[in-house]
Amino acid sequence: MPAEEHPMIGVLLNGRTLRGIRRGSTQHEALQLYEHAAARLGCRICYFRLRDISLRRRQVKAIIPDGPVGRYVTRMIPIPSVIHNRAIHLTRRAQARLGRLHHLRYYIYNRHTRYSKWFIHQLLSKHPDIVPHLPETRQATPTAIHQMMERYDTLIIKPSNGSIGRGIMKLFKDGGRWHLQYRTAGMERTLRTRRGKRSKRRIRTRRWAVISFRSKLPAALKRLIRQRRFLVQQHIPLACYMERPFDLRVSVQKGDSGSWQVTGIVGKAAPAKLFLTNVAQGGTVYTLEHLLAANPSLHPERVRAEVERLALLIADHLDRHLPNLADLGLDIGITQLGFPMFIECNCRDLRYSFLEGGLWEEWAAVYYQPISYGQRIWLDRQVTSGTAN
Ligand SMILES: Nc1ncnc2c1ncn2[C@@H]1O[C@H](COP(=O)(O)OP(=O)(O)OP(=O)(O)O)[C@@H](O)[C@H]1O
Ligand SMILES: [Mg+2]
Structure with a gap:
């Protein structure tokens, strides 16, 4: 089929990442993995910022992969009808623009990428099966x-x-x-x-x-x-690795089936004598199996299954209350007794922990799933309205 008939998925980026495309340094965002995914799925992909969109003309100045890896062209194109949001928009103006796009029937998944921890805690507290997994919070x-x-x-x-x-x-x-x-x-x-x-x-x-x-x-x-x-x-008494508390980054995403699935799990251990596991705070990334091998009292398959069950329960519950959710990075701790506890939910998951942990397949998959989801939405919309571009 001609190129224009292939699904086009827009990826909405922040200014810094977008400017990095031509320099070949897009920080933590491995755009080439989106491009691999698009090639495998037979769809097209393009990148832009919110400010590159002209709502009046229904066009966007987009950067489009062109030929060999790392080559791009910039073109004015119709705004793609399906957009994967990977930027954080904090200003009222940006929020209003996203709202207008939504009302014009563009499908923006992960439309909001920043919710307060308090808001998420309150939402999750409404689900009786999730409550035992929440640390008491005020x-x-x-x-x-x-x-x-x-x-x-x-x-x-x-x-x-x-x-x-x-x-x-x-x-x-x-x-x-x-x-x-x-x-x-x-x-x-x-x-x-x-x-x-x-x-x-x-x-x-x-x-x-x-x-x-x-x-x-x-x-x-x-x-x-x-x-x-x-x-x-x-404070959750987290399981430890070499006396350092650890927790897990769990990527939960919608793929081409449209339902939630756990794409990957990776562990992060805090630096010695400290309590923050964030890589940005000196935490180190390990596979879950490696961390659990140091905790013989914990049963690896059971822990993984329990963590996955909680992650899917949380994603499903949040999906009922938050608009167009499709891609979450959850921080889940496990207690010294192996019980999973929710710590935090990120709607713009920085996926590089998978890379740091050497989990290449999972790393590629966390980029692949959102594109396959976008393609599914694009195809569904074309069938129902014939308006996709
Ligand atoms: N209640 C808790 N008990 C034990 N450790 C905690 C608790 N809350 C946070 N931590 C530790 O602090 C780290 C950071 O906390 P959290 O994920 O809530 O915030 P953040 O990382 O700053 O936010 P974001 O995940 O949005 O970047 C956790 O990964 C965990 O290591
Ligand atoms: Mg966190």
């Missing part, structure tokens, strides 16, 4: 923190809108006193070169620090939770 007011301190000896305090482990603190009781472990904001210094000129290079001097107190919350903590919404959460 909005962090001084009263709520004090009440949680009476119930638990270790708590996590985290920004409701944070990501990659930034701003997360641990509050724990030891020797009759409470200790707040946090990462200092750090200083940025302008260095001088050997010749005494100012260098533009700046260094970060962030480090972990601890404030101890008996019962009155530190003023710095009170100030922080006044400025920004934080959550206070029961």
Whole structure:
């Protein structure tokens, strides 16, 4: 069939990733895997930003793979009717544009990629089968923190809108006193070169620090939770690998069948003596099997099956409440007894943990599934309305 009759899937990127296409450095986004997927599926693919779209003309200035890998052309084309959103749009204006595209009947999957942790927690709390897998969580007011301190000896305090482990603190009781472990904001210094000129290079001097107190919350903590919404959460006693807590990144996606499936699971262990498993915070990636081999009391197949069951339950439940969801990266911890606990849900999963863990097949698959889902939607829409492009 002529090229124009093949499904065209648009991939909506943020500005930085899109600008990187021509330089061949698209940060964590391995666009060539989308292109492999499109080639395997027999569909076309193109990349653009929200600002490249002209709603009036119903066109978009898109970057389209052209011939050998790494070659692209830029063209004005009709806006693809099916769009995989891989950008985070925080401004009202961007949200309104996405809304207008939706009302014009463009199908944008993962239309919203950022929900607050509090919002997701509340949604998940509505499902009785999910509740046992949720750490007790409250909005962090001084009263709520004090009440949680009476119930638990270790708590996590985290920004409701944070990501990659930034701003997360641990509050724990030891020797009759409470200790707040946090990462200092750090200083940025302008260095001088050997010749005494100012260098533009700046260094970060962030480090972990601890404030101890008996019962009155530190003023710095009170100030922080006044400025920004934080959550206070029961600390999950995570299973450990070499005494380092670990959790799992579980990719749950819709594929060409249109139903949810677990595409891959990879583990992340915190650095020694720390509690954040995020790779951006020094965490290390391992396969689930490797991590479980260090925990002989846990049954690998059973743990995997339980984690998958919870991931699918969560995806299915969120799908009933959030628009056009198709691709999730869940952080799921397992307790020392092997019980899966929900930690966090990402609607724009940074998929590079699979690469770091050497899980090549899963890494390619997390790019393939969303494109195969998009193709299915494209074909379905063509059958029902004959309007796809
Ligand atoms: N309740 C908890 N108990 C134990 N560890 C936790 C808890 N909450 C968070 N952590 C640790 O902190 C890490 C980061 O927390 P979380 O995933 O909630 O935030 P984030 O990574 O900053 O957000 P995002 O996943 O959106 O990037 C987790 O991967 C886990 O290692
Ligand atoms: Mg996380």
